[in-house]
Amino acid sequence: MKHTTREDYRVVITPRRLGDLGWMSISDRMASSDPDRDMRERCEEITEQVKRHVDNVSSVEVQFTEVHTCSHCCLTWEVLTAVEAANPSYQQDEHSAEGEPVCCEKAIAEFRAERNIPALGGGS
Structure with a gap:
């Protein structure tokens, strides 16, 4: 019982x-x-x-409770995991990396510029 x-x-x-x-x-x-x-x-x-x-x-x-949001678009902050970064269905392009934001292009551009990763669309 x-x-x-x-x-x-x-x-x-x-x-x-x-x-x-x-x-x-x-x-x-x-x-x-x-x-x-x-x-x-x-x-x-x-x-x-x-x-x-x-x-x-x-x-x-x-x-x-802490809620992390993007300073550009104000959406909830989410990033690619290692598994997602390796999966083409989650990638923005072949340069997508673990930790890359998924919310907006400005956040992705900032992340990539800080790490010297080529910009989306092949820009530098």
Whole structure:
């Protein structure tokens, strides 16, 4: 017979978005010139309030997920793996290499220029 026990209990607090004004909602980018900084500050404020005002708390920490995006096209940052770089169906051309971005031509051009790899379309 299977017996289940529970352990590592946690209380998860999700901060309100910067653009959630309660009575209306706007994008976080409209609400702040630096949303990453301001959300981190909001989380630190919540952390301090929990430490001061909530009993029976062992620890409080700010956790987050990092999302890497292309500085040119803002898509999620993805690169060719070694297996993909060796597979013609994934290659942009015969010079495609492991670590080459797959999101946009500007990112590919920058990657190749930094490594002296011939540009797409045979340019230099």
